[in-house]
Amino acid sequence: MIKLVGFWVSPFVLRVSWALKLKGVEYEYIEEDVFNKSPLLLELNPVHKKVPVLVHGHNVIVESLVILEYIDETWKQYPLLPQEPCDRANARFWAKFAEEKLMKNSWTAMSSQGDEKKLFLQSTLEDLEKIEGELKGKGKYFGGENLGYLDLALGWITYLVPVWEDIGSITILDPVKFPCTTAWMQNFLNHPVIKEDFPPRDKTDFYFRTRREEILALVGSPSKG
Amino acid sequence: MAASDVKLLGTSPSPYVNRVQIALNLKSIEFEFLEETFGAKSELLLKSNPIHKKIPVMIHNDKPICESLIIVQYIDEVWTSGPTILPSDPYDRAMARFWAAFVEDKWYPTLKELRMAEGEEAKTAALEKLMEMMTLWEDAFAKCGKGKGFFGGECIGYLDIAFGSFLGWLKVTEEMLEIKLIDEAKTPGLAGWAERFCSHEAVKGVIPETEKLIELLKKFQAMAKAQSQN
Numbered sequence: 001m002i003k004l005v006g007f008w009v010s011p012f013v014l015r016v017s018w019a020l021k022l023k024g025v026e027y028e029y030i031e032e033d034v035f036n037k038s039p040l041l042l043e044l045n046p047v048h049k050k051v052p053v054l055v056h057g058h059n060v061i062v063e064s065l066v067i068l069e070y071i072d073e074t075w076k077q078y079p080l081l082p083q084e085p086c087d088r089a090n091a092r093f094w095a096k097f098a099e100e101k102l103m104k105n106s107w108t109a110m111s112s113q114g115d116e117k118k119l120f121l122q123s124t125l126e127d128l129e130k131i132e133g134e135l136k137g138k139g140k141y142f143g144g145e146n147l148g149y150l151d152l153a154l155g156w157i158t159y160l161v162p163v164w165e166d167i168g169s170i171t172i173l174d175p176v177k178f179p180c181t182t183a184w185m186q187n188f189l190n191h192p193v194i195k196e197d198f199p200p201r202d203k204t205d206f207y208f209r210t211r212r213e214e215i216l217a218l219v220g221s222p223s224k225g
Numbered sequence: 226m227a228a229s230d231v232k233l234l235g236t237s238p239s240p241y242v243n244r245v246q247i248a249l250n251l252k253s254i255e256f257e258f259l260e261e262t263f264g265a266k267s268e269l270l271l272k273s274n275p276i277h278k279k280i281p282v283m284i285h286n287d288k289p290i291c292e293s294l295i296i297v298q299y300i301d302e303v304w305t306s307g308p309t310i311l312p313s314d315p316y317d318r319a320m321a322r323f324w325a326a327f328v329e330d331k332w333y334p335t336l337k338e339l340r341m342a343e344g345e346e347a348k349t350a351a352l353e354k355l356m357e358m359m360t361l362w363e364d365a366f367a368k369c370g371k372g373k374g375f376f377g378g379e380c381i382g383y384l385d386i387a388f389g390s391f392l393g394w395l396k397v398t399e400e401m402l403e404i405k406l407i408d409e410a411k412t413p414g415l416a417g418w419a420e421r422f423c424s425h426e427a428v429k430g431v432i433p434e435t436e437k438l439i440e441l442l443k444k445f446q447a448m449a450k451a452q453s454q455n
Contacts, residue, residue: 073315085302
């Protein structure tokens with residue numbers, strides 16, 4: 001039996017469950033309380049102690065992008081990565097960029113205040129401009145006509161950024177500035193596999209409001225931003 | 226393949242650039258090495274990597290590929306004759322990718338932390354963290370290498386390249402702080418591997434000598450100090 005250890009709102013977990021569903025691979029999902037880590041998680045991922053963890057027979061694989069490639073190489077139906085080496089390199093490049101820049105910058109823009117917030121919001125918009133450029137002329141998805149690796153890697157944008165905008169009182173996904181990204185989001189959200197496996201908006205909102213308050217309390221600033 | 230079909234933009238002391246050089250050497254691919262000058266990014270670099278403006282960039286048939294590990298995978302996927310870099314089994318590939326990511330995400334930042342630590346307390350804390358990681362590496366070597374000479378088994382592979390390219394800077398840290406990170410007694414597997422890796426045909430002459438790297442580091446530190454005082 002294939003097992004996926006995850007956390008309901010984690011973008012790193014969701015991309016893996018989406019990949020498995022796209023490939024029609026059945027698995028058992030085990031919800032982990034990441035704030036109170038289980039002995040199972042610590043045993044499966046002693047190095048990082050994080051979700052997601054994929055267990056496939058004797059194989060234990062961690063790190064979501066590593067897991068995506070493992071899934072793509074193990075189950076050949078519905079290929080996630082493109083065929084051509086330069087397109088594969090391109091997909092890997094943008095997935096890394098989104099992780100290292102866009103995600104960090106938008107999170108910080110949401111959870112900070114004052115000048116720091118302005119700075120990170122500016123960086124977020126610059127990052128998104130680059131992603132927008134990458135989408136031009138692509139078709140429905142980054143993967144073309146079908147959802148692929150890069151769509152899954154960037155899928156978190158569709159459910160985290162709208163919530164972060166709300167909570168952080170910021171505007172990121174302006175449809176006038178980012179028409180391709182806006183269209184891509186609609187296509188992504190309407191995909192049958194994604195629709196079925198999507199964190200509820202109210203629960204996500206509550207979760208991140210609480211996280212933001214905790215962060216601001218640590219920083220020692222008032223929670224009104 | 227003519228040398229002009231493959232260009233590599235980089236600097237020789239960069240372990241990220243070294244990764245690509247080693248991968249190209251392994252596949253016997255001729256390439257033109259375009260050395261960037263420190264402190265001044267060339268037009269070609271800025272044009273080829275507008276997003277990060279960083280080396281290495283490999284240009285193949287006029288198409289730029291960026292990010293060292295992405296370039297190494299690209300090399301493996303394009304030049305399919307000759308030695309393979311990534312293992313063939315999906316789980317072995319996942320392990321190689323996992324540990325390669327560990328180099329950038331945890332290990333190298335901790336090595337830098339140790340080198341730049343000020344005061345005994347900070348140094349001791351960083352050293353403890355790093356030594357735990359060296360134990361992890363020793364275990365990883367046993368698991369991935371399966372008793373053979375390299376992380377890739379009989380031959381040099383992806384993880385050897387990803388980690389081994391940092392041996393120069395590891396030795397710099399050992400020498401400057403008078404410590405042993407790879408130790409024949411504590412990490413015998415790694416000790417043997419490091420020697421085999423550095424003397425491999427594809428690696429010889431790529432990673433600069435420790436003395437040269439130390440000289441360079443001192444130059445940078447002086448430059449950084451001068452800049453911060455201006």
